[in-house]
Amino acid sequence: MGKFKPTTIDVGTIQKRFEAFEIDVDWDVIEKLQACRNHLEHLHPAHTLGEVAEFVAELFPVLRDFIQTELGESPAAILGDAWQLMLLHHNFFVDTTKRCEEAWSEAYVPEGMEPWLKESKCPECGSTLLAPAQENLDAGDSVERNDDRFKATCIACGYTDLVAPLMVGALENAHSYDPRDGGEASLEGCNQCGRGAFLIYEQSCLWCAAELEYTECEMCEERLGQEDQDNGGLCSYHAHSYEKFMRED
Ligand SMILES: [Zn+2]
Ligand SMILES: [Zn+2]
Ligand SMILES: [Zn+2]
Structure with missing residues (x-):
C-alpha cells in the first residue's frame, strides 16, 4: 500500500471498449500523455514544462479527429473555449517548429546530424523548439565548422547554449549501452x-x-x-x- 497505481483512469479498459466499437485512436500519443499526467499528479514530474506543452500540441489532432470522425460533432461546439486555446497552442507549436527548421536550413548543419538536431531538447525546459542564434546567422557561421561558438536559443524559455553538445548528446543517448548487459x-x-x-x-x-x-x-x-x-x-x-x-x- 501507499504506492499509487500507474493508472488512475483506466486507459486499458477504455482502449478495449473503443476497439470493440471499432473506434480508431492514436494510442501512442494518448499513452504518452497519460504517463505524463500521472507524473504531474503525483508531484514528481518526469517531464518538463516544454515537453508537456508538446504533448498537448500532439494530442490536439487526435482529439479533433475523434470528435469529428467518431462522434460526428464539431470540436468547437463540444469543447468551447478550451478548443480555441488548444487550437492557438497547436498552431503556435506547428508554426514555430516550421520556422526553426527553416532557420536551421541556413546554418550548415552536417547532413548526417540533421536527425539529431531534431531530437535535441532545451536542457532547461525540455522543449524541442530550438532556433539558431541570430548572431551566428548574422556572422554567416556554420554549425559544421563553427561548432565551438554556434548557439541555439530555446523559443519556449529563452535559454541559449552551444548547439553541438545538444546534438551529440542526443546521438549519444540513442547509442547508450550497458557493458554489464x-x-x-x-x-x-x-x-x-x-x-x-x-x-x-x-x-x-x-x-x-x-x-x-x-x-x-x-x-x-x-x-x-x-x-x-x-x-x-x-x-x-x-x-x-x-x-x-x-x-x-
Ligand atoms: Zn568526423
Ligand atoms: Zn527551454
Ligand atoms: Zn584478419
Whole structure:
C-alpha cells in the first residue's frame, strides 16, 4: 500500500471498449500523455514544462479527429473555449517548429546530424523548439565548422547554449549501452574531425562524413575500425602475425 497505481483512469479498459466499437485512436500519443499526467499528479514530474506543452500540441489532432470522425460533432461546439486555446497552442507549436527548421536550413548543419538536431531538447525546459542564434546567422557561421561558438536559443524559455553538445548528446543517448548487459560501444570520437559522431558499425562519421579507407581485413574479412587503419588493411591479429613473420625472416 501507499504506492499509487500507474493508472488512475483506466486507459486499458477504455482502449478495449473503443476497439470493440471499432473506434480508431492514436494510442501512442494518448499513452504518452497519460504517463505524463500521472507524473504531474503525483508531484514528481518526469517531464518538463516544454515537453508537456508538446504533448498537448500532439494530442490536439487526435482529439479533433475523434470528435469529428467518431462522434460526428464539431470540436468547437463540444469543447468551447478550451478548443480555441488548444487550437492557438497547436498552431503556435506547428508554426514555430516550421520556422526553426527553416532557420536551421541556413546554418550548415552536417547532413548526417540533421536527425539529431531534431531530437535535441532545451536542457532547461525540455522543449524541442530550438532556433539558431541570430548572431551566428548574422556572422554567416556554420554549425559544421563553427561548432565551438554556434548557439541555439530555446523559443519556449529563452535559454541559449552551444548547439553541438545538444546534438551529440542526443546521438549519444540513442547509442547508450550497458557493458554489464554485454552491450558494446557503437559510437566513438572521429579521428578525422574529433567530434563524438563516428558510428562504429557504419564505419563513418555523421559529422564530417569521413569513411574508413580499409573496411575489412584482407586475410580474415573481419570488420575494421578506425584503430586498424595504420595496419594497411589487416586486422590487429593479422597485422601482428605479419610483423612477427617479417622479424623472424
Ligand atoms: Zn527551454
Ligand atoms: Zn568526423
Ligand atoms: Zn584478419
